[in-house]
Structure formats: C-alpha cells, structure tokens
Amino acid sequence: MSAADTRQQIVEAADKLFYEQGFETTAFADIAAATRLSRGNFYYHFKTKDEILAAVVALRLDRTRQMLDHWRERACGPRDALRSFAQMLIANREAIMRHGCPVGTLCAELAKLDHGGLAQATDVFVLFRRWLAEQFVALGRAPDAHDLALHLLMRSQGIAALANAFGDETFIRREVAAIEQWLDSECPVIAADPAE
Amino acid sequence: MSAADTRQQIVEAADKLFYEQGFETTAFADIAAATRLSRGNFYYHFKTKDEILAAVVALRLDRTRQMLDHWRERACGPRDALRSFAQMLIANREAIMRHGCPVGTLCAELAKLDHGGLAQATDVFVLFRRWLAEQFVALGRAPDAHDLALHLLMRSQGIAALANAFGDETFIRREVAAIEQWLDSECPVIAADPAE
DNA sequence: GTCTATACGGAGATAGAC
DNA sequence: GTCTATCTCCGTATAGAC
Numbered sequence: 001m002s003a004a005d006t007r008q009q010i011v012e013a014a015d016k017l018f019y020e021q022g023f024e025t026t027a028f029a030d031i032a033a034a035t036r037l038s039r040g041n042f043y044y045h046f047k048t049k050d051e052i053l054a055a056v057v058a059l060r061l062d063r064t065r066q067m068l069d070h071w072r073e074r075a076c077g078p079r080d081a082l083r084s085f086a087q088m089l090i091a092n093r094e095a096i097m098r099h100g101c102p103v104g105t106l107c108a109e110l111a112k113l114d115h116g117g118l119a120q121a122t123d124v125f126v127l128f129r130r131w132l133a134e135q136f137v138a139l140g141r142a143p144d145a146h147d148l149a150l151h152l153l154m155r156s157q158g159i160a161a162l163a164n165a166f167g168d169e170t171f172i173r174r175e176v177a178a179i180e181q182w183l184d185s186e187c188p189v190i191a192a193d194p195a196e
Numbered sequence: 197m198s199a200a201d202t203r204q205q206i207v208e209a210a211d212k213l214f215y216e217q218g219f220e221t222t223a224f225a226d227i228a229a230a231t232r233l234s235r236g237n238f239y240y241h242f243k244t245k246d247e248i249l250a251a252v253v254a255l256r257l258d259r260t261r262q263m264l265d266h267w268r269e270r271a272c273g274p275r276d277a278l279r280s281f282a283q284m285l286i287a288n289r290e291a292i293m294r295h296g297c298p299v300g301t302l303c304a305e306l307a308k309l310d311h312g313g314l315a316q317a318t319d320v321f322v323l324f325r326r327w328l329a330e331q332f333v334a335l336g337r338a339p340d341a342h343d344l345a346l347h348l349l350m351r352s353q354g355i356a357a358l359a360n361a362f363g364d365e366t367f368i369r370r371e372v373a374a375i376e377q378w379l380d381s382e383c384p385v386i387a388a389d390p391a392e
Numbered sequence: 393g394t395c396t397a398t399a400c401g402g403a404g405a406t407a408g409a410c
Numbered sequence: 411g412t413c414t415a416t417c418t419c420c421g422t423a424t425a426g427a428c
Contacts, residue, residue: 003411022308024220027403041412043405098307105304107361108296112218112305122361150358150367151374158354162346165303165318171346178347199393223421234395239423241393 007045009035011055018056019095019102023109050117057120060102064124068131078138079187085132085152086179089159089172097167101160103128129153139187148186155179203241205231207251214252215291215298219305246313253316256298260320264327274334275383281328281348282375285355285368293363297356299324325349335383344382351375 013034017026028049032039046052075081089096099105103124110118132149141148159175162168209230213222224245228235242248271277285292295301299320306314328345337344355371358364 006411020308021310022305024218025309028405029403038413039404040406040414044411047405049404100304100307104357104361105308108301108304108357109218109308111294111296111360112216112301113221114217125358125361147370150364151371154354154358154371155350156354157357158350158352161300161304161353161357162321162350164307165300165321168346174343175347175350202393224423225421235422236396236398236424237394243423245422 003045006035006037007055010037010042010045010052011059014052015056015059018053018106020099023053023106023115024113050115053115053117054120057106057117057124060124061127064127068127072131078135079183079189082132082135082152082183083180085128085156086176086183089156089163089176093163093169093172096160096172097163097169100164101157104157104160105164125153136187141187152179199241202231202233203251206233206238206241206248207255210248211252211255214249214302216295219249219302219311220309246311249311249313250316253302253313253320256320257323260323264323268327274331275379275385278328278331278348278379279376281324281352282372282379285352285359285372289359289365289368292356292368293359293365296360297353300353300356301360321349332383337383348375 010031013031014026017030017034021030028039028042031052032042042052046055071081071084075084103121107118107121107125109115110121129146129149132152133145136142136145136148155175159172163172206227209227210222213226213230217226224235224238227248228238238248242251267277267280271280299317303314303317303321305311306317325342325345328348329341332338332341332344351371355368359368
C-alpha cells in the first residue's frame with residue numbers, strides 16, 4: 001500500500017475514534033487495531049499524536065466545506081439551505097445521542113487540555129458560522145447576520161449536548177421544529193422573493 | 197486535621213480541577229499538589245479515582261440544590277426565578293468562557309469515556325430541569341412545562357459551548373437577553389397575577 | 393491519620409531488522 | 411513501508427513505617 005493511502009486510513013480511523021472516544025482517551029493501540037497496522041509503524045507517517053490531530057481537523061474542515069457547498073447547491077434558496085443545517089441534527093441523531101456533536105465535543109476537550117490545536121478545531125465552527133451568516137445576508141438580514149448565525153449554531157450545540165446527556169430523540173425533533181419556526185418568524189417569506 | 201476535613205478538602209480540590217482540566221486529565225498528583233497532601237495518603241480516603249468522582253458529583257448535586265432553593269426564596273415569583281437561571285450565565289461568564297459549563301462538559305466527557313458515573317452526572321441536569329419545570333407550572337404552563345424546561349436548559353448549554361469555543365462575552369449577554377425576551381413571549385405577564 | 397517507598401500497567405515514542 | 415523489540419515516563423494503586 002502506498003504511503004498516502006496508509007496515511008489516509010490512519011487519519012480516517014483516528015477521526016472516527018476521536019469522535020467516539022475523545023482525543024485523549026484514544027491510544028495509538030486503538031488506531032492500530034482499527035487500521036490493522038503495528039503501533040511502531042505510525043511513526044513513519046506521523047511523528048506525534050498532535051500531528052494526527054491536526055490531520056484529523058484538516059480532514060474535518062475539508063468535509064465540512066464540501067457538505068456546506070452541497071447544501072447550498074441542492075437547496076432552493078437560502079431559507080431552504082438553513083433548513084438543511086437544522087435537519088442535520090435529525091439525520092445524525094443516533095451518533096449525536098451517543099457521542100455528541102463532533103465539533104463541540106472536540107473543542108470542549110481541547111479547551112480543557114489547554115491544547116494548542118483548539119484554534120484549528122474552532123475553525124470548523126467558524127466555517128459553519130460564515131456559511132450560516134451568508135444565508136442570512138441573502139435573506140436580507142445583513143445587519144445582524146453574524147448574530148443570527150451564532151444563535152443558530154448555539155441552538156445546535158445545546159441540542160447536541162442535551163441529546164447526548166438524555167438520549168431523547170423526541171427532544172431533538174421538537175427542537176429542530178422550533179428552529180424552523182424561529183427561521184420563519186425571523187425571516188418571513190415575502191411575496192417579492194420568487195425563490196421562496 | 198480530622199479525616200472528614202481532609203476528605204472534604206480533597207473533594208473540593210478535585211471538583212475544581214475536574215472542572216478546569218477535565219476528569220481524565222486530572223491526576224492524583226494534581227489533587228495532591230492542590231491539597232498539599234502526599235499521593236499515597238489519598239487511598240486512605242478514597243480507594244479509586246472513580247470514588248472521588250462520585251463524591252464530586254454528590255457535592256455538585258448538594259450545591260445545586262442549595263442554589264436552586266436560594267433562587268426560589270429570593271425571587272419575586274417564578275418568572276423572576278427563571279431570570280436568575282439565565283443571569284447565572286452572565287455571573288459565571290469568565291469561568292464559562294475558559295472551561296465551559298461544569299455540568300455539560302463533565303457529562304460529555306463521561307459519555308465519551310463510557311463511564312458508569314454518567315447517570316449520576318446527568319442527575320445534576322435533571323435537578324435543573326425539574327426546578328425549571330416547576331417554575332413554568334407556576335406560570336400556568338403545566339402541559340408543556342417539561343419541554344419548556346428542556347428548551348431553556350438547551351439554550352444554556354449552547355451558550356456555554358460557544359462561549360467556551362469563541363470566548364465572546366458580548367455573545368453571552370446578547371443570548372441571555374434573548375432568553376429573557378423568549379420568557380416574556382412564552383409566559384406573558386397577566387394582570388390577574390399579583391406576584392408578577 | 394499521615395507519610396515514604398514501590399509495584400504495576402499502559403501510554404507515547406525510538407531503533408533497527410526485514 | 412512495515413514490522414518487533416524496547417525505552418521511558420506517568421498514572422493508579424498498595425504496603426507498611428511512623
């Protein structure tokens with residue numbers, strides 16, 4: 001197998017394990033078992049565990065960009081795009097109830113560890129925030145688009161946190177519905193807008 | 197120093213460290229340094245680290261009960277009591293920006309570790325949820341008091357998570373104001389209610 | 393009740409054979 | 411590029427002196 005392929009395998013396995021078990025808990029032995037590589041072999045591809053973390057965050061940034069592009073392309077206008085964001089909570093409900101939000105839990109862990117990679121990890125949040133703000137700008141809310149984006153992000157984090165703690169699927173669905181209601185009240189459909 | 201005092205000191209130091217650094221990251225050596233006790237001496241008071249965690253959670257449950265009682269006693273009616281809950285985010289903003297919500301981050305960490313103490317830790321959430329629901333019942337929202345309580349808890353978690361990631365104090369204040377607006381819209385002041 | 397000394401396991405990391 | 415063997419450090423936990 002080529003070095004690039006092996007590297008990719010390691011990063012993907014680490015991504016999964018960091019989400020499911022957390023960064024610190026995940027040992028090289030765990031990633032080794034998942035990739036069926038020997039422990040020592042890791043050091044050919046990554047010098048330290050922090051390098052693996054950086055690669056995982058880079059992977060998540062890439063995937064998030066792709067997902068956001070995809071949502072925008074597929075949606076009928078910005079309001080529909082925003083709904084995609086909310087619906088993500090329902091689509092990923094099983095994983096969220098078990099492991100929380102991948103972005104939020106990683107940021108929280110790195111903040112506690114006082115880890116240098118925190119800034120990189122929050123960049124994933126920034127990616128979401130900017131994208132959300134763009135949709136609100138397109139809906140004519142340019143002045144407070146940033147605040148509205150943070151509000152939506154805040155709700156998604158709160159929902160993920162409680163869903164993780166209580167494991168209550170009904171709660172997720174109810175709160176996603178509440179988000180959609182909030183969207184409609186904040187950005188009412190106007191007759192002049194043909195895309196809506 | 198009596199055994200009970202020493203035990204209390206250990207638990208309080210552990211409480212602080214678990215909040216600031218996380219449960220797993222905190223080593224006995226850290227607690228030893230904070231309490232100025234020798235490492236070996238811990239095992240007279242606690243057989244395992246998990247026992248310390250259980251004691252910390254019990255301490256937090258006690259303190260939460262006291263705080264909730266205090267809020268209720270001090271408040272002019274249930275609406276005012278609910279405002280105390282929201283204001284807690286502003287009062288504790290410095291700690292929240294640095295370390296997140298003590299309850300939420302502990303639950304998230306224990307969920308990732310698949311730790312048996314998770315249920316106990318979520319009991320702190322349950323305490324808040326019940327108390328919040330009681331206030332909503334008092335405001336005449338008995339049918340959906342439980343849902344409203346979870347919604348408020350959700351918001352507090354989302355605010356804490358993003359405040360931790362972004363370190364934005366303005367964001368906290370804005371969202372607390374939004375919560376108070378939401379309270380007024382969900383439970384409008386009625387003339388027949390003398391306490392309000 | 394409090395201390396020192398120490399066993400034990402598991403983590404990250406390195407060296408060198410293949 | 412991948413492996414095995416090995417090193418060191420650190421965390422939990424125990425034993426026993428004082």
